[in-house]
Structure formats: C-alpha cells, structure tokens
Amino acid sequence: MAVTIITGAGSGIGAATARELARRGDSVVCADVRLDTAETTAGELPEALAMEVDVTSAASCSRMVEETLRRFGDVNSIVTCAGVEKHGPGHEFAEEDFDWIIAVNLKGSWLSARSAVRAMIDAGHGGTVVMIGSINSVVGNPGASAYCASKGGVLMLGRTLALDWAQFGVRVNIVGPGVVDTPMSAKSLADPQRRARMMERTPLGRPAPPGEIASVIAFLTSDASSFMTGAYVPVDGGSLAAW
Numbered sequence: 001m002a003v004t005i006i007t008g009a010g011s012g013i014g015a016a017t018a019r020e021l022a023r024r025g026d027s028v029v030c031a032d033v034r035l036d037t038a039e040t041t042a043g044e045l046p047e048a049l050a051m052e053v054d055v056t057s058a059a060s061c062s063r064m065v066e067e068t069l070r071r072f073g074d075v076n077s078i079v080t081c082a083g084v085e086k087h088g089p090g091h092e093f094a095e096e097d098f099d100w101i102i103a104v105n106l107k108g109s110w111l112s113a114r115s116a117v118r119a120m121i122d123a124g125h126g127g128t129v130v131m132i133g134s135i136n137s138v139v140g141n142p143g144a145s146a147y148c149a150s151k152g153g154v155l156m157l158g159r160t161l162a163l164d165w166a167q168f169g170v171r172v173n174i175v176g177p178g179v180v181d182t183p184m185s186a187k188s189l190a191d192p193q194r195r196a197r198m199m200e201r202t203p204l205g206r207p208a209p210p211g212e213i214a215s216v217i218a219f220l221t222s223d224a225s226s227f228m229t230g231a232y233v234p235v236d237g238g239s240l241a242a243w
C-alpha cells in the first residue's frame with residue numbers, strides 16, 4: 001500500500017487530497033501546523049496519521065518523515081499543500097510578511113520534499129512529489145508580489161528538483177490551481193466585486209471545489225502519470241488560456 005504525506009492537510013486542497021488518496025487506498029499522513037485541523041482530516045479516514053508539522057523548520061520536516069517511517073514503514077509520495085497568502089501593495093508590504101510567505105510557500109516546499117525524498121533514496125525506490133504552485137506561478141496579481149514570487153519560485157524549484165531526482169526514480173510535478181473554494185480564498189470570493197473579477201478570468205465561470213484539484217494530484221501520484229516529471233499542470237478552469 002502506498003504511503004503519502006500531505007502537508008497543509010488540515011484544510012482546503014490538502015484535506016481534499018487526503019480524502020481522495022485515502023479513498024484509493026493510500027496510507028495518509030496529514031501534516032499541518034495546526035494539529036487540531038490535521039486531526040479532524042485524519043479522523044475521517046481509515047488509515048491516517050495526524051501530525052503537527054511546521055514546514056518552515058527542517059527539524060520539523062525530518063521528524064514528520066521519521067514518524068511516518070515508524071508508523072507505516074515507508075514513504076512513496078509527498079504532496080506539499082501547506083501555503084499562506086497575504087495581500088498588500090509592494091511598497092507598503094512588511095518585510096516579516098514577505099519572509100513568512102517565502103518561508104512557508106517556497107522554502108517549506110523544498111524542506112518537506114527533501115525530507116521525504118531522502119527517505120525514498122535511502123529505501124532504494126522511487127516515488128512522487130507534487131508541489132502546489134498556482135496560476136500565479138506564471139502570471140502576476142496586483143497586491144500579491146510576495147505570493148506570486150513564492151509561487152513562481154515553486155515552479156522553478158519543482159522543475160529543478162525533477163532534474164536532480166530523476167536518477168532516483170523520483171518524479172516531481174507542479175500543479176497550478178486557479179480559483180479554488182477554500183478558506184484561503186473565502187474572503188476574496190465573499191466580496192462580490194473581487195469574485196466577479198476572478199470569475200472574469202475563469203472561462204468555466206466558477207471556482208473549483210478542492211476535490212477537482214485533488215483528483216489531478218491523485219493522477220500525478222499514480223503510475224498513470226509515470227512518464228511525467230518536471231511538468232507544470234494548470235488546473236484553472238481555463239484561466240491561463242484567457243489571460
């Protein structure tokens with residue numbers, strides 16, 4: 001049975017991914033900086049472990065993988081969904097907020113993937129990494145310079161790690177969601193003007209429920225995508241086509 005670690009599993013896309021992968025039979029590690037929400041996700045699933053993990057800490061990411069190995073004996077995939085967002089014009093944005101967004105979204109994707117892939121290499125088998133970028137990996141958004149920079153970074157991080165890790169049979173792909181209905185986007189979607197602006201750029205005319213991102217992540221963590229690595233996969237209701 002495959003063992004998959006999901007960071008940010010307490011909410012939104014991470015929680016939906018945990019449910020989707022558990023449905024197909026994976027043993028799932030629900031990692032989140034909030035233990036309470038990780039436990040809520042894991043509590044619904046048959047073979048799941050909840051863990052408090054801060055992806056900005058190398059030690060916390062190492063512990064995440066050690067505990068996974070202790071409980072399930074192996075790790076086959078990691079999905080890095082932990083992410084944060086804060087808006088503000090670039091000339092007013094606080095340095096600590098910039099550092100925080102880069103630390104969680106960009107460095108955290110690397111630290112958590114690195115820990116899991118070290119275990120795959122030690123075990124002598126391949127595996128898969130799925131990083132969550134955004135349409136903002138490739139297009140800008142006013143008032144979101146740190147977020148867009150972090151997501152552009154995730155795209156190049158994932159592509160480059162795909163090159164580093166291909167020799168070990170580890171595939172790395174980057175998913176680029178458009179507008180997804182999660183707690184992260186709730187405030188924007190609740191504002192009629194912002195919602196209308198977001199939907200103008202979404203040909204399908206609606207936000208995705210997080211399950212529509214999770215199903216693509218399931219594909220990328222399965223053998224059905226065995227010749228895909230270093231790919232950027234937009235799941236955006238047509239947004240990039242319309243940009």
Ligand SMILES: NC(=O)c1ccc[n+]([C@@H]2O[C@H](COP(=O)([O-])OP(=O)(O)OC[C@H]3O[C@@H](n4cnc5c(N)ncnc54)[C@H](O)[C@@H]3O)[C@@H](O)[C@H]2O)c1
Nearest residue numbers: 008010011012013033054055082083134177179180182184
């Ligand atoms: N919602 C969207 O419209 C959208 C669009 C494109 C990309 N994304 C990306 O998808 C990913 C998931 O976002 P979401 O919409 O599900 O958001 P969300 O806020 O619902 O979930 C994010 C989760 O990450 C966790 N987290 C935050 N900091 C952490 C840390 N330091 N260590 C571990 N966990 C931490 C949070 O506790 C939360 O459970 C993010 O990377 C986000 O940028 C979301």
